[in-house]
Amino acid sequence: xPRNNDPGKISGYHAHIYYDRATRDVAERLRRVIPRRFRVxxxxxxxxxxxxxxxxxxxxxxxxxxxxxIVPWLMLNRGGLSVLVHPNTGDDYQDHAFNALWLGDRLTxxxxxxxxxxxxxxxxxxxxxxxxPKHPVARPTIASA
Amino acid sequence: xPRNNDPGKISGYHAHIYYDRATRDVAERLRRVIPRRFRVxxxxxxxxxxxxxxxxxxxxxxxxxxxxxIVPWLMLNRGGLSVLVHPNTGDDYQDHAFNALWLGDRLTxxxxxxxxxxxxxxxxxxxxxxxxPKHPVARPTIASA
Numbered sequence: 396x397p398r399n400n401d402p403g404k405i406s407g408y409h410a411h412i413y414y415d416r417a418t419r420d421v422a423e424r425l426r427r428v429i430p431r432r433f434r435v436x437x438x439x440x441x442x443x444x445x446x447x448x449x450x451x452x453x454x455x456x457x458x459x460x461x462x463x464x465i466v467p468w469l470m471l472n473r474g475g476l477s478v479l480v481h482p483n484t485g486d487d488y489q490d491h492a493f494n495a496l497w498l499g500d501r502l503t504x505x506x507x508x509x510x511x512x513x514x515x516x517x518x519x520x521x522x523x524x525x526x527x528p529k530h531p532v533a534r535p536t537i538a539s540a
Numbered sequence: 541x542p543r544n545n546d547p548g549k550i551s552g553y554h555a556h557i558y559y560d561r562a563t564r565d566v567a568e569r570l571r572r573v574i575p576r577r578f579r580v581x582x583x584x585x586x587x588x589x590x591x592x593x594x595x596x597x598x599x600x601x602x603x604x605x606x607x608x609x610i611v612p613w614l615m616l617n618r619g620g621l622s623v624l625v626h627p628n629t630g631d632d633y634q635d636h637a638f639n640a641l642w643l644g645d646r647l648t649x650x651x652x653x654x655x656x657x658x659x660x661x662x663x664x665x666x667x668x669x670x671x672x673p674k675h676p677v678a679r680p681t682i683a684s685a
Contacts, residue, residue: 428544466611471546
């Protein structure tokens, strides 16, 4: 166990809200409500698996200070959907594999994408999906995995 | 999906830190560090399954305002242990079965204890375990289950 792994290095969070055909209406309702209640940046609908995500989802990006507002709300209002909330510490593999919290059923993430990419995943709302970053960061391997 | 299920009804949280023989040392380290860093009330070691908890654990009780401090810290410092964090809203079944978040591997809780007890579980540190409350609350069934 790393001692005093400082949460101060968390720059923000992503929540990934998973849905399928049967639950898309619930995901739609959440998607309408969340930006009205919280300061977030919504990713677009991802109907197909993308990056480490094995199921349809959209991303909700929020800052550290929103954490105590949106996470408890999601705990009570996720409507049965699986939600992954992971911090962004600069290590995407760690953040998805070990540092995340789950609401509802946990999905098996495709963590090998981080090894393949060797860098940050391309899940920013404004970027195209499944495209390797133009400038891979210096850290090519996931030593801590 | 209930609309606007208000997090204001959360009176506090319990984190349950699970361990086994192989990981008890990690649990011990966390148990030493947590009360030094956070305002919490530690439950005693529960070596045997108790209430809904299928594995050895201890409880960490904290207030709402501690949530944004301790939960991100646990995300980064749980040392591989499974941690259940559930709110206390007055409905123990809902809080454990649906309103909780999980860090690490999710365990299968023994949720039937809430139906058997028909009331709040007896997991307060100062009370004996596995004892039915003297005054069961009026709500005998879990209609929302």
